[in-house]
Amino acid sequence: GAVVSQHPSWVICKSGTSVKIECRSLDFQATTMFWYRQFPKQSLMLMATSNEGSKATYEQGVEKDKFLINHASLTLSTLTVTSAHPEDSSFYICSAFSSSVSYNEQFFGPGTRLTVL
């Protein structure tokens, strides 16, 4: 149980275009979803926390107008990278949390590799 999926698994786009990444909790309802970014050989960096039906809370230094997060339902959160540039190329990972499943544990998705040309 507690499976999280991401779509797409990888995407290549041209500079200036927007890309949407989906994160779904498949077998549980996630009250909170987290979005992380990971550069090669580095740790995961939390970008934002989103609760269903409310605005996302962004970490310091993360541009909320560039990284749009929507958590429209208890099983789906989306991250849209707007006007993507090569420096946005990274590995984006989501995680989902539900207190009914676990007090502390976040369940991670498989990640989405974004390459901006």
Place this chain on the structure above:
Amino acid sequence: QQQVKQSPQSLIVQKGGISIINCAYENTAFDYFPWYQQFPGKGPALLIAIRPDVSEKKEGRFTISFNKSAKQFSLHIMDSQPGDSATYFCAAVQGAQKLVFGQGTRLTINP
């Protein structure tokens, strides 16, 4: 105070040996300490986790040792295998709040 410091950055162990990765934290409010295993191009997967009221937890070849007074915890991989070669992250969290990750350890098991 929110940092989790992880060492070493990289580790090479012979097959059959013991791999040891260490982490230290400052925030005594943390109440859950998970370890994640990540293979290239994949998301992190929970390996094993411990709560601060326990000094040791073992699952198969993987053991977490926890020293509450020293604010340190470590992952021990017994009988290390080539398939264990991956990046390992320690983390800490308070309740349902943000996970704080260590910097990661790239583990290589030589056959």
